[in-house]
Amino acid sequence: MSPASTSPASDGAAAAPKRGRPGYDRETLLSVCVDVFNRYGYDATSMGTLSKHLGISKSAIYHHVESKEAILGQALDRALDSLEAVFESVLASDHGPVNKLEAILDGSVRVLVDQMPYVTLLLRLRGNSEVEEAALQRRRTLTRTVEDLVREAQELGELRTDISGKSAPRLMLGMVNSIVDWYQPGRSGTVDQLAATVVTMVFSGLRA
Numbered sequence: 001m002s003p004a005s006t007s008p009a010s011d012g013a014a015a016a017p018k019r020g021r022p023g024y025d026r027e028t029l030l031s032v033c034v035d036v037f038n039r040y041g042y043d044a045t046s047m048g049t050l051s052k053h054l055g056i057s058k059s060a061i062y063h064h065v066e067s068k069e070a071i072l073g074q075a076l077d078r079a080l081d082s083l084e085a086v087f088e089s090v091l092a093s094d095h096g097p098v099n100k101l102e103a104i105l106d107g108s109v110r111v112l113v114d115q116m117p118y119v120t121l122l123l124r125l126r127g128n129s130e131v132e133e134a135a136l137q138r139r140r141t142l143t144r145t146v147e148d149l150v151r152e153a154q155e156l157g158e159l160r161t162d163i164s165g166k167s168a169p170r171l172m173l174g175m176v177n178s179i180v181d182w183y184q185p186g187r188s189g190t191v192d193q194l195a196a197t198v199v200t201m202v203f204s205g206l207r208a
Contacts, residue, residue, distance in 0.1 A: 024054065026064050030078075033071045034117045042072060042121070043128060069131050072121075076135040079118035082111045084138070087145055097153035101172075102199050104146065108176050109195040113183065120180045143169060172202050 024032070036053050037045055047068055051058045065071050086107035090100050112119045122139070125132045146169035153159040175198060183194065 024056065024064065029054065029061070029064050030071065030074055031117070034075045034121055037072070037075070038117060038120050038124070042124070043126070069129060072129075073131045075118050075121055076125075076131065079111075079115050079122040080135060080138045082115050083108060083119075083142060086111055087142055091145070096158065097149045097156065098158045098203070101146065101149050101153065102203060104149075105172060105176060105199050105202060106195045108173070109179065109198055110191055112176060112179055113185065113191045113194065116180060116183070119177075123177055123180060143173060146173060175202065 032054055033050055036050055040049065045068070047058050047061060050061060050068070050071075054061065065074070087104060090103045090107065093100065093103070095103070122135060125136055127133045127136050147165060150159060150169050151165050154161050154165060179194070182188065185191075188194070189197075
């Protein structure tokens with residue numbers, strides 16, 4: 001599914017910009033902007049496009065943020081801060097590597113469902129700016145953490161050693177990330193069922 005498949009210019013639902021005082025708080029404005037980024041693609045979205053969808057003038061948007069890139073940065077921080085909080089909490093526990101991996105997958109699923117528009121935007125980055133590259137680097141750090149836990153679990157004999165310690169972490173996280181393409185709250189099961197299914201599918205196949 002390509003976010004650029006719909007033309008912003010052809011969207012008749014967008015309201016004409018209003019002039020005067022901004023009618024959004026920062027949280028609501030961020031939510032609408034992220035939705036527009038996901039629909040059309042960040043690179044294809046101009047401040048004019050955001051203005052049309054928000055129904056306010058560009059100057060009113062600047063009342064809240066200084067640039068389109070600043071909006072992107074705030075959105076990416078929201079997704080990454082939540083994911084990093086899961087990892088930090090799990091790593092601070094005294095559980096073994098497999099239990100930590102299970103908890104990371106479980107927590108990541110919950111963050112993805114709770115912050116789906118923001119995580120979706122994160123997953124579609126191309127690294128075309130310093131803000132995007134910094135976010136991608138934070139993602140790579142999380143992936144390396146999973147790699148380290150897989151390697152540790154293999155060394156302890158808790159995970160099979162006939163699997164790739166480089167591929168397995170990416171496949172685990174890829175399963176979680178794919179949820180943004182099909183999960184519909186209320187129609188695809190509860191978040192508890194979803195998280196349990198991911199953890200069971202992964203570790204029934206990997207556990208030694």
